[in-house]
Amino acid sequence: MIYDKGIFGGIPWLDHTPGIDSLRIVPPEKRIPFPVSRGTPVFLQESIQTLLRTLTARDPYTGHHSARVTDLSLHFARFLGLSSQEQESLKIAGYLHDIGKIGVRDTILLKPGPLTAEERAIIETHPLIGEKIVEPLGLLPQERQIILHHHEAWDGRGYPHGLARDQIPLLCRVLALADVFDALTSDRPYRPRFSWPDAVTEIENLAGRQLDPELTEKFVYMITSRTPQIFA
Ligand SMILES: [Fe+2]
Numbered sequence: 001m002i003y004d005k006g007i008f009g010g011i012p013w014l015d016h017t018p019g020i021d022s023l024r025i026v027p028p029e030k031r032i033p034f035p036v037s038r039g040t041p042v043f044l045q046e047s048i049q050t051l052l053r054t055l056t057a058r059d060p061y062t063g064h065h066s067a068r069v070t071d072l073s074l075h076f077a078r079f080l081g082l083s084s085q086e087q088e089s090l091k092i093a094g095y096l097h098d099i100g101k102i103g104v105r106d107t108i109l110l111k112p113g114p115l116t117a118e119e120r121a122i123i124e125t126h127p128l129i130g131e132k133i134v135e136p137l138g139l140l141p142q143e144r145q146i147i148l149h150h151h152e153a154w155d156g157r158g159y160p161h162g163l164a165r166d167q168i169p170l171l172c173r174v175l176a177l178a179d180v181f182d183a184l185t186s187d188r189p190y191r192p193r194f195s196w197p198d199a200v201t202e203i204e205n206l207a208g209r210q211l212d213p214e215l216t217e218k219f220v221y222m223i224t225s226r227t228p229q230i231f232a
Pocket residue numbers: 097098126150151
């Protein structure tokens with residue numbers, strides 16, 4: 001079988017990760033020195049690519065999901081008129097938001113069925129693990145917050161810290177919408193994907209509970225009025 005030679009060199013389960021080539025290139029003076037004898041600098045773009053490849057090798061669904069969530073978050077950020085710095089932070093943290101799943105064992109991460117309460121508690125540690133994994137990268141505070149708080153809920157019943165409403169940073173609430181929508185419209189081992197109208201209805205049902213209601217209204221408007229541009 002012949003595959004297109006994409007950014008991952010034609011490795012089938014790593015290809016088709018849109019947008020990563022355009023990640024921020026850190027200027028030399030801002031690169032973080034890595035304290036080994038050779039003085040090798042850490043390159044942020046390459047580090048993010050490596051982490052995403054690692055995640056995709058471990059769990060292809062989550063790797064590809066991360067790329068799609070990043071893409072959709074950026075469309076939403078532009079639709080909202082967020083700044084270029086905010087968009088860049090969403091791009092960086094979007095790729096890495098689920099990196100902590102690397103630290104969850106296969107029997108839970110890849111379980112082809114509903115999780116027990118104990119298994120769910122373990123998988124809910126992934127934002128904390130993720131924030132620890134990216135610590136050496138020197139990401140901006142809002143980028144680390146996205147990784148740590150992307151599962152907080154508007155009603156305070158999310159995790160890991162149970163933040164509510166405006167306590168949840170805006171970029172986390174923006175990414176959460178793209179995250180939930182992509183999960184709903186993806187086939188999972190334990191359920192088929194939601195149809196497009198059903199996914200929109202479900203997103204609306206989650207407004208005010210899991211999702212920021214004002215942002216949800218804007219997100220639904222965006223995906224129902226701009227679908228051809230976003231998903232072409
Ligand atoms: Fe997550």
